[in-house]
Amino acid sequence: MIGAKQRFFYCPKCGGKLRYQLQAEQQRLTCQACSYIHYENPIVGVAAIVMNEAGHLLLGRRKGGAYKDLWCIPCGYLEYYEDVYVGIKREFKEETNLDIEIKRVFTVQSNFHDPSCHTVGIWFLAEVCGGRMQAGDDLEELDFFPLQSVPRLAFPTDQTVIDLLAQEVNNGTIE
């Protein structure tokens, strides 16, 4: 338990009350009626890094919610039954209308900025292979930015990723 604020109160199996109980040396949300343990695991997020010929990074401006008008590397959540490589292509298509080919995993990071929903993000390096760019789904606008001067970002981890990216570009490990 990090920060130990209870986020779930009823058992998803039987509706009984969930309470933290010690299970194998960890405090776990345990159903008081059926003993079901509600494990709290991070959700998997996927994001794709696309750069243009000038080495500028594609970012999207978010449409609504807490992150309205802040920018992010196009991203989304994996569906439960979805393969991770299928998921990133689907999310990227929904948000940018672009088809991508995945080159490789760039980095994997834990995101703790939202205490109500911890995620593990996978950032892929990708190349556009089709489609006409148009913002959709969670995004209102798309644009390319130099790595050294990006607009205000929605998620702090995107800044970490952009810093890593700038380092690799400097080192020549990414063209």
Ligand SMILES: [Zn+2]
């Ligand atoms: Zn239960």
